[in-house]
Amino acid sequence: MKKYINNIWLGIYTVLVGMKITIIHLFAKNVTVQYPNKHPLEKASGDKMPMNARNRIFVDMDLCNGCNGCARACPVNCITVQTLKVVPGDAPPLKNGEKRGLWVPSYTLDFAKCCFCGLCIDPCPTEAIKMTTEFEYSAYDRKDLFYKFSTMTDEEIQQKKELLANFQAEKAKKEAEAKKAADAAKAAEAPKPETGELKIDN
Amino acid sequence: MGETKKVEFEYSQIDSERMRLNVGPQHPSTHGVLRLEVELDGEIVTEVIPHIGYLHRCFEKHCEKMTYPQVIPYIDRMDYICAMNNEWPYVMGIEKLMGIEVPEKVEYIRVIFAELNRIANHQIAIATFGLDAGAFTPFLYLFRDREFILSIFEKASGGRLLYNYYWVGGLAADVHKEFKEDVLSIVKQVRETNKEIADLLLYNKIFIERVANVGILPADVAISYGCSGPVARGSGLAFDLRKDAPYSIYDRFDFDVVTGHGEVGTVGDCFDRNIVRFHEMEQSCRIIEQAIEQMPMDGDVREKLPKKIRPPKGEIYTKAENPKGELGFYIVSNGTDKPERIKSRGTSFVNLSVLPEISKGYLFADLIMILGSVDIVLGEVDR
Amino acid sequence: MEQQILTLYDWIVKLSSSNLIALIVVITLPLVFLMVYALVAILGELKISAFIQERLGPMRTGPWGIIQPVAEVVKLLQKEDITPDAANKPLFNMAPFLMFTAAYAGFAVIPFSSHFVPAGINLGLFYIFAMGSLAVIGLVMGGWASNNKYSLLGALRSVAQIISYEIPAAIVILTIVVLASSMNLQVINANQGGWFWNWYLFGGPGTAWKLIIIPVTFSMFLLYLVASLAETNRTPFDIPEGESELVAGYHTEYSGMKFAMFFFAEYANMFVVAALISILFFGGWNSPFGDFMNGPIWGVFWFISKSFVFVFVQIWLRWTLPRLRVDQLMGVTWKVMTPIAFICFFAIGLWLMFN
Numbered sequence: 001m002k003k004y005i006n007n008i009w010l011g012i013y014t015v016l017v018g019m020k021i022t023i024i025h026l027f028a029k030n031v032t033v034q035y036p037n038k039h040p041l042e043k044a045s046g047d048k049m050p051m052n053a054r055n056r057i058f059v060d061m062d063l064c065n066g067c068n069g070c071a072r073a074c075p076v077n078c079i080t081v082q083t084l085k086v087v088p089g090d091a092p093p094l095k096n097g098e099k100r101g102l103w104v105p106s107y108t109l110d111f112a113k114c115c116f117c118g119l120c121i122d123p124c125p126t127e128a129i130k131m132t133t134e135f136e137y138s139a140y141d142r143k144d145l146f147y148k149f150s151t152m153t154d155e156e157i158q159q160k161k162e163l164l165a166n167f168q169a170e171k172a173k174k175e176a177e178a179k180k181a182a183d184a185a186k187a188a189e190a191p192k193p194e195t196g197e198l199k200i201d202n
Numbered sequence: 203m204g205e206t207k208k209v210e211f212e213y214s215q216i217d218s219e220r221m222r223l224n225v226g227p228q229h230p231s232t233h234g235v236l237r238l239e240v241e242l243d244g245e246i247v248t249e250v251i252p253h254i255g256y257l258h259r260c261f262e263k264h265c266e267k268m269t270y271p272q273v274i275p276y277i278d279r280m281d282y283i284c285a286m287n288n289e290w291p292y293v294m295g296i297e298k299l300m301g302i303e304v305p306e307k308v309e310y311i312r313v314i315f316a317e318l319n320r321i322a323n324h325q326i327a328i329a330t331f332g333l334d335a336g337a338f339t340p341f342l343y344l345f346r347d348r349e350f351i352l353s354i355f356e357k358a359s360g361g362r363l364l365y366n367y368y369w370v371g372g373l374a375a376d377v378h379k380e381f382k383e384d385v386l387s388i389v390k391q392v393r394e395t396n397k398e399i400a401d402l403l404l405y406n407k408i409f410i411e412r413v414a415n416v417g418i419l420p421a422d423v424a425i426s427y428g429c430s431g432p433v434a435r436g437s438g439l440a441f442d443l444r445k446d447a448p449y450s451i452y453d454r455f456d457f458d459v460v461t462g463h464g465e466v467g468t469v470g471d472c473f474d475r476n477i478v479r480f481h482e483m484e485q486s487c488r489i490i491e492q493a494i495e496q497m498p499m500d501g502d503v504r505e506k507l508p509k510k511i512r513p514p515k516g517e518i519y520t521k522a523e524n525p526k527g528e529l530g531f532y533i534v535s536n537g538t539d540k541p542e543r544i545k546s547r548g549t550s551f552v553n554l555s556v557l558p559e560i561s562k563g564y565l566f567a568d569l570i571m572i573l574g575s576v577d578i579v580l581g582e583v584d585r
Numbered sequence: 586m587e588q589q590i591l592t593l594y595d596w597i598v599k600l601s602s603s604n605l606i607a608l609i610v611v612i613t614l615p616l617v618f619l620m621v622y623a624l625v626a627i628l629g630e631l632k633i634s635a636f637i638q639e640r641l642g643p644m645r646t647g648p649w650g651i652i653q654p655v656a657e658v659v660k661l662l663q664k665e666d667i668t669p670d671a672a673n674k675p676l677f678n679m680a681p682f683l684m685f686t687a688a689y690a691g692f693a694v695i696p697f698s699s700h701f702v703p704a705g706i707n708l709g710l711f712y713i714f715a716m717g718s719l720a721v722i723g724l725v726m727g728g729w730a731s732n733n734k735y736s737l738l739g740a741l742r743s744v745a746q747i748i749s750y751e752i753p754a755a756i757v758i759l760t761i762v763v764l765a766s767s768m769n770l771q772v773i774n775a776n777q778g779g780w781f782w783n784w785y786l787f788g789g790p791g792t793a794w795k796l797i798i799i800p801v802t803f804s805m806f807l808l809y810l811v812a813s814l815a816e817t818n819r820t821p822f823d824i825p826e827g828e829s830e831l832v833a834g835y836h837t838e839y840s841g842m843k844f845a846m847f848f849f850a851e852y853a854n855m856f857v858v859a860a861l862i863s864i865l866f867f868g869g870w871n872s873p874f875g876d877f878m879n880g881p882i883w884g885v886f887w888f889i890s891k892s893f894v895f896v897f898v899q900i901w902l903r904w905t906l907p908r909l910r911v912d913q914l915m916g917v918t919w920k921v922m923t924p925i926a927f928i929c930f931f932a933i934g935l936w937l938m939f940n
């Protein structure tokens with residue numbers, strides 16, 4: 001009987017305690033904000049998006065030297081980097097003053113695939129690829145999430161390709177000539193193998 | 203006419219039609235995409251068959267095609283509620299294979315973040331458990347607090363849910379300057395809310411009636427099913443890897459292993475499993491406070507990061523105390539930068555296996571509560 | 586009623602000298618009120634729950650989202666009205682209307698003011714009770730006809746629940762009937778005129794001796810509050826539709842307008858029981874302060890505001906409490922509430938005998 005009454009009493013009492021808590025909260029300040037109207041970053045509590053928040057990725061093509069490190073690090077293979085060798089003396093240096101060894105005619109990032117792991121940020125030698133605090137990047141079309149970062153125009157690429165081809169052709173020609181010359185020299189020398197003492201490189 | 207025939211009457215002899223009910227995969231309280239095939243006799247559960255695999259992502263096979271650091275984001279996605287705790291045994295294993303000693307500061311940050319994430323996980327567990335019972339308001343109070351914890355994680359790692367923060371040999375990034383103050387203010391907030399939740403939900407008479415003496419898991423059954431974490435501790439087993447097999451620097455802290463002792467019902471009922479989580483939050487707060495006190499603020503968390511992660515040939519099993527129980531990784535290395543094989547001992551998976559055992563004979567509403575009290579995350583069950 | 590007062594009906598008859606117009610007005614007024622009330626209550630539910638949970642609630646439609654309920658009703662109207670293939674079509678289609686009719690029929694005897702009650706029948710309380718039970722049929726019909734296991738479970742639960750909770754509620758009401766010696770809601774109301782200590786919550790009109798029965802009337806009030814929560818399927822007794830177990834219970838399969846009907850019926854029921862509480866225990870349309878702000882027009886104000894307080898209490902409780910289990914629910918009525926209700930009944934009976 002005692003237990004019976006105690007149970008009833010507990011039932012009423014704990015319900016009243018709960019009601020007290022909720023009625024206090026009824027008049028407490030709201031913690032949510034009306035998002036697009038009021039930006040969460042402007043919240044009075046000074047809650048700022050931290051600087052290293054991992055959101056939309058941005059690649060600074062003036063810094064990227066095409067080393068492909070980010071593409072290799074990415075677990076979902078969403079980065080593809082195509083490179084083109086630079087003809088010596090043709091390219092301006094990178095933003096950080098280093099010599100540019102490779103053009104990057106195409107740098108694509110399929111952002112729809114990205115899992116925001118941040119692994120691509122670490123291997124970049126020039127800090128070209130960065131995650132920004134920009135988080136409102138939703139798009140209506142999947143195509144809009146296929147980011148193309150390369151700033152090179154088609155003509156430029158064509159031009160650089162030709163340049164490179166010419167350069168390589170020239171180089172090849174030169175090499176071929178040199179080879180020919182060497183071959184010729186060799187051929188000339190062929191009947192008469194060089195003799196002399198054995199040379200050992202130390 | 204002297205004899206009267208005595209009619210034996212027993213309830214179980216009434217031939218009633220059994221009903222097969224398909225709970226899930228899209229059901230409000232299966233905590234994801236679990237499907238339960240339930241056989242009901244009226245409202246009484248006679249059989250439960252969990253069907254899993256709706257969230258299967260081939261995690262283990264996938265890892266074989268990944269380099270070691272690339273596996274970490276996938277581990278985050280196993281138990282996405284407590285990603286920090288998930289990463290830990292994995293990186294610990296590789297560190298052991300490679301013989302890396304992580305700096306002191308890293309150890310402290312790892313402990314603090316793991317404990318914070320434990321609190322965050324238990325908050326969700328209690329919140330959704332309350333939700334299963336129909337209490338919606340405590341759910342949102344706890345989620346509000348969880349957001350504060352996630353903000354700290356975001357400041358450090360950049361992610362709010364999936365962190366990729368524990369790296370082999372160190373951490374992805376250093377913590378911010380006001381880290382200590384921020385963490386302490388969170389601890390204060392957690393304690394405040396916990397008081398409220400105890401009054402509003404946990405010790406509410408209706409809630410106690412719902413969870414006491416329901417889904418009793420005896421200690422021997424818990425052992426034979428391999429349960430760990432709050433599920434095992436709720437049955438009175440003081441099994442906690444942080445105490446029993448201290449890893450990292452857990453031996454430096456003073457905390458208690460909380461076990462259920464049948465406060466309002468029988469040992470090992472839903473209430474015990476839940477209250478163990480509740481008190482563990484307080485213990486985590488204690489660990490965090492001690493760690494914050496001892497933690498050095500200077501030092502580089504990335505100094506020991508190896509350039510190339512190529513563990514020598516060998517194999518290792520590492521385990522850590524996840525909020526849900528023992529999480530282990532068995533890593534086989536063949537000397538290349540990709541693992542030969544990774545096997546994970548999923549906590550929720552093992553804990554879920556006990557569900558059919560403990561839910562027979564209870565009402566259908568109890569089945570939902572039992573499932574909630576086991577606290578599973580389907581991301582880890584299905585992997 | 587003995588003392589012939591000029592009711593709204595008579596007044597319109599006098600004005601327009603047509604019974605028909607008066608009838609139509611008297612019938613439609615509660616309907617209009619019900620519609621307006623339902624919108625207010627839906628908004629209240631949304632906003633109160635939001636504020637309790639430290640959220641903002643709906644903010645988009647209109648300033649502070651005040652026309653959100655309209656938007657919701659319009660949304661429900663536009664939705665496709667799906668009837669499951671395997672459903673028993675006539676029953677399935679009839680159930681929501683039966684529910685709504687039952688809820689609305691309850692309004693017929695609710696005295697909004699001393700001069701306005703749609704149908705001033707002498708068995709008002711009895712009638713409301715009968716109508717309340719009619720809703721069960723709608724529930725079962727809906728649950729059974731849906732041909733869904735969740736709906737069936739929900740429907741069966743609700744039958745058991747509503748029928749068992751009617752017993753303590755009926756006994757409490759019977760006690761009030763004994764106190765008031767009438768079943769006419771107008772008479773019960775009129776009995777509690779004057780200051781608020783004349784309310785039946787405080788033992789009704791009488792001498793200082795009634796202090797003895799105040800604990801009894803208080804517990805009667807609590808009993809009736811709890812029972813009415815169960816009858817309207819509100820938390821902590823919302824197990825017929827407990828979304829964590831039965832998805833949506835008996836109305837799992839309903840969509841569009843039919844779902845809206847269930848929705849309206851629930852809110853209408855909420856008002857009926859809130860009104861009943863305010864009539865039985867809080868003096869209905871009487872002003873709490875003697876002649877201050879008393880009168881037929883003020884009566885409407887007092888009655889509605891008193892009822893809204895209890896609608897608020899129902900919402901408040903809903904967002905505070907977890908729900909009970911089906912067997913515990915039965916335990917509460919049969920083991921706790923029914924015996925206590927009987928004790929109260931006898932206590933009041935004895936008191937009346939010796940008074």
Ligand code: SF4
Pocket residue numbers: 057073074075076077078079113114115116117118119120121
């Ligand atoms: S964040 Fe991760 S998934 Fe996204 S591009 Fe970088 S490496 Fe790839």
Ligand code: SF4
Pocket residue numbers: 059063064065066067068069070071081123124125126127128129
């Ligand atoms: S790692 Fe950096 S420099 Fe290399 S390709 Fe990627 S963005 Fe360019």
